[in-house]
Amino acid sequence: MGYKLDYISRLFQRTSKKRIEHYVISRIWHLLNDYDVKMTPQQYVSREQLKYALTDVYFPQFGFHVEVNEPAHYHSEENINRDLLRQSQIETNTGHKIFVIDCRENLEGIHKQIDSLVAEINKKVREQKEQGTFKPWRPENEHNPNYWKQKGIISITDEISFHTIENICLLFGADPKKTKRGFLRKGGIGHPDFPDLLLWWPSERPRSGWQNNFDEINATITETHSDSEKKVQHYRDHSNGKHTRVVFFHYKDILGLTNYKFVGIFTNDKEKSNENIGTVWTRIGERMNLETGQISNEKKEKTNANIG
Amino acid sequence: MGYKLDYISRLFQRTSKKRIEHYVISRIWHLLNDYDVKMTPQQYVSREQLKYALTDVYFPQFGFHVEVNEPAHYHSEENINRDLLRQSQIETNTGHKIFVIDCRENLEGIHKQIDSLVAEINKKVREQKEQGTFKPWRPENEHNPNYWKQKGIISITDEISFHTIENICLLFGADPKKTKRGFLRKGGIGHPDFPDLLLWWPSERPRSGWQNNFDEINATITETHSDSEKKVQHYRDHSNGKHTRVVFFHYKDILGLTNYKFVGIFTNDKEKSNENIGTVWTRIGERMNLETGQISNEKKEKTNANIG
Numbered sequence: 219m220g221y222k223l224d225y226i227s228r229l230f231q232r233t234s235k236k237r238i239e240h241y242v243i244s245r246i247w248h249l250l251n252d253y254d255v256k257m258t259p260q261q262y263v264s265r266e267q268l269k270y271a272l273t274d275v276y277f278p279q280f281g282f283h284v285e286v287n288e289p290a291h292y293h294s295e296e297n298i299n300r301d302l303l304r305q306s307q308i309e310t311n312t313g314h315k316i317f318v319i320d321c322r323e324n325l326e327g328i329h330k331q332i333d334s335l336v337a338e339i340n341k342k343v344r345e346q347k348e349q350g351t352f353k354p355w356r357p358e359n360e361h362n363p364n365y366w367k368q369k370g371i372i373s374i375t376d377e378i379s380f381h382t383i384e385n386i387c388l389l390f391g392a393d394p395k396k397t398k399r400g401f402l403r404k405g406g407i408g409h410p411d412f413p414d415l416l417l418w419w420p421s422e423r424p425r426s427g428w429q430n431n432f433d434e435i436n437a438t439i440t441e442t443h444s445d446s447e448k449k450v451q452h453y454r455d456h457s458n459g460k461h462t463r464v465v466f467f468h469y470k471d472i473l474g475l476t477n478y479k480f481v482g483i484f485t486n487d488k489e490k491s492n493e494n495i496g497t498v499w500t501r502i503g504e505r506m507n508l509e510t511g512q513i514s515n516e517k518k519e520k521t522n523a524n525i526g
Numbered sequence: 527m528g529y530k531l532d533y534i535s536r537l538f539q540r541t542s543k544k545r546i547e548h549y550v551i552s553r554i555w556h557l558l559n560d561y562d563v564k565m566t567p568q569q570y571v572s573r574e575q576l577k578y579a580l581t582d583v584y585f586p587q588f589g590f591h592v593e594v595n596e597p598a599h600y601h602s603e604e605n606i607n608r609d610l611l612r613q614s615q616i617e618t619n620t621g622h623k624i625f626v627i628d629c630r631e632n633l634e635g636i637h638k639q640i641d642s643l644v645a646e647i648n649k650k651v652r653e654q655k656e657q658g659t660f661k662p663w664r665p666e667n668e669h670n671p672n673y674w675k676q677k678g679i680i681s682i683t684d685e686i687s688f689h690t691i692e693n694i695c696l697l698f699g700a701d702p703k704k705t706k707r708g709f710l711r712k713g714g715i716g717h718p719d720f721p722d723l724l725l726w727w728p729s730e731r732p733r734s735g736w737q738n739n740f741d742e743i744n745a746t747i748t749e750t751h752s753d754s755e756k757k758v759q760h761y762r763d764h765s766n767g768k769h770t771r772v773v774f775f776h777y778k779d780i781l782g783l784t785n786y787k788f789v790g791i792f793t794n795d796k797e798k799s800n801e802n803i804g805t806v807w808t809r810i811g812e813r814m815n816l817e818t819g820q821i822s823n824e825k826k827e828k829t830n831a832n833i834g
Contacts, residue, residue, distance in 0.1 A: 234538075
């Protein structure tokens, strides 16, 4: 039946317990009616692990988040204020934009809000197409290391996500045998050509006591260990010098498949790290040239708010 | 949040386990984008009680059924043939039309089928509006006996459905006290003005041993009793003469509310009834004039197939 139908229908199904959210999300997709636009859930972090998910649905091509607030949401001042704070944090730190659909309104009112969101997305698509920056949703490329190897540049906006560690190795020309230590799998290996770079595939799930936490808003990963001695030792090992890691974050996607998603290049953050917290890694690059190893950032689009 | 949002979002939720069906149904609704069009599940008969439901979704204003066939459906010749037979039965006996969405196709293929269904529905709306026969979806009227009392005529195409037996009484000016026998509720009472008419509210659920089965395709209701003596006696009581019943069929709607839906005027069918089956009631009228008691049928629209 095709990957996109499978993907989107599972995305709908995932929200089926919250029926208004579900109604809104299906409407956005159907009215957008554009196969090249990718709509995703918040992927890396499972809802169970956070007190609240980042947002309900995300459009990675535009940095647009959609938050669907069912009427019950507005019954608590605390909810409302916490959300406003979180939204402003996300917008400030990531440059993303959050659209809130207020479901206290009636059908016509909700439809109007969705219409204007859809118009905003369509406008972005047109703008990006005019500027030649539009990256259509191509699942078959996202998961294919050979495609990116040939392209020569990887960027977090490409939504690159491999199903295996072998594919990460393939992309960088690394030897997959080196990822194994007996029956164990290492958490990362050195880049074959650039000795200062570590290829790292951390996970939210504890592995041999190691525990990683990905803060998408602040673009940091905290690496700790359940054994406090190991945590302190690891912190000390990374409290000096510059350690750089090309990161593929592990998660299970909406189809239930294992994925390692390219989330950028990170270094040890000496200010944020300490013996209590563990080692904090901060993103320093969003793009990488595979051949030269050069690391850079995406040009940020100026929003209207920045012009004034 | 409004009745229609509640209704439609629950209709979506009901199909959420079958995710492709769900995707298709939400798309039809969102692309139709017409608040005046009513989309319903098969209401009177629960899926558990039949080997298979009649159809997945129904548009009562046009007599359009939609059947969403997931790919697995086509793996069995038996399924396919049974469906074709059932579809032709429905179309022949009811004058309804069945649209099948074949989900073996990819996203584009499925979308195309939905687009053409939506175009057909829009065409019907236009035609009915031109002919002055369009009945917009008005839930507030459907459930209001005073509205129909004032109107003076009830028809099965009006989707009249009351929440209480008291409301049925109100419509006909009957005394609701007469519906009770001590703590028991009778299954029906005589019409206050037309002694030949019984106001009847049967249910698929057994009540004091009485069991009714509504065959929507053939427009018959079979009335039996778990006690075979009572069944035979009831058959004999109705094997002679003409017995006429104004029927409000009991079911739980998608919001979980009790409903008694006007499904027409029925008489005892002497050919179909017997001691084994019980008493079979066949629909003889779809419309009733409340003041005169006159019973009639809706004019059937000629389909293109009939013209040739």
